[in-house]
Amino acid sequence: MGNKEQTFRKIIEIAYVMFAENGFEKTSLAMIATEVGISKPAIYYYFQSKDQLIAFIFDELYKEIQHDVAVDYKELSSANFKEELLKLGYKSIEAQDKDPYFNKIFNQYVLLAARDENYKRQLVELETSFLTSFVAILRYGVQLGVLEDTPHIEAKAQMLALVYDNIGNFMLTGNQLNYRAIWKEAVNSVIQGGKNDKKK
Amino acid sequence: MGNKEQTFRKIIEIAYVMFAENGFEKTSLAMIATEVGISKPAIYYYFQSKDQLIAFIFDELYKEIQHDVAVDYKELSSANFKEELLKLGYKSIEAQDKDPYFNKIFNQYVLLAARDENYKRQLVELETSFLTSFVAILRYGVQLGVLEDTPHIEAKAQMLALVYDNIGNFMLTGNQLNYRAIWKEAVNSVIQGGKNDKKK
């Protein structure tokens, strides 16, 4: 990795953190440059503008999320279905603790989307594939025989997705809830509506 | 209502809409003043600073929300419990359609809270009473005999609250889902875990 590439990554990583902490507007390029250890105009060598830096960070997040959202069906069986679904939520809860910046940044893009068609389009895409993957998981559960085949399976999946997603938002506020218990309830409520639930 | 009071309200109402549409930072006092039909310095006659205007709007929202969150228990009976719970969600879904600004503004205060202790304190308060009221409703349901008394009642209530809350966020993005169906699933999943469910 050349020197150029190094500075490039450093700008992105530092900007990511500062944007999350102070917001896009309250983070000036001068602040970022100082933190990186270069001068303000040097940033313009790597990015055409502040907006482009913001957009670049979004693109990276976008790719990352679309990658993460893909579920590995091979791992799922009727025996471990519920357990794997639980794990999915637990993992996200732990991830939030590790990278508290993600949600803060992401929420800002949601706000930007209100007045920028590009962000809006991409965010709707993300949301859609997010919801779709939950529907797909539950449908697979039906196939495995863990869940009953009801016409409400889509609504059930979306409900689950809403809980999954909002846990992140609530953690952001610093509200200390038993998120694992909440997720467990959500999973239970979807699966227990299913058939032949093993007695605990 | 005097002339003074009139201009005062007009500033607030216009600022509310513009803040929601463009964000706090991208809405300058000059823009607000033009829209109101006065000059920029005239705003300073009513508000000490832009931040104070933003804070004032939050205070009004704060009071309004705390008022709305209070549930009327007298209306609830074992016969109409589920129905009333459903209505609660439906009402919120319709409200969102009517005032699309609310969620956009509110999300901005959530972001501000990350770097302002006052906002943070008040938002946690709101969130707490929001969650508490859902717990209270379900506990009342237990009392009415509509719900089974499990130790998980708190987690169930919080799950329900997360769905309720996140429906608003998803509507914001413009994602067209069957939100009523999702809410119905959530309510069903909480109540059907209860006892003596009437056959459909």
Place this chain on the structure above:
DNA sequence: GTCTATACCTGGATAGAC
């Protein structure tokens, strides 16, 4: 590839007239 210097603008805020 990164710097210094600087142009240029916008936005918040104040002074003081009416």
Place this chain on the structure above:
DNA sequence: GTCTATCCAGGTATAGAC
């Protein structure tokens, strides 16, 4: 109560040296 005029800080962005 509202205006005109003005100040000033801080922002993005560019020119040009090294």
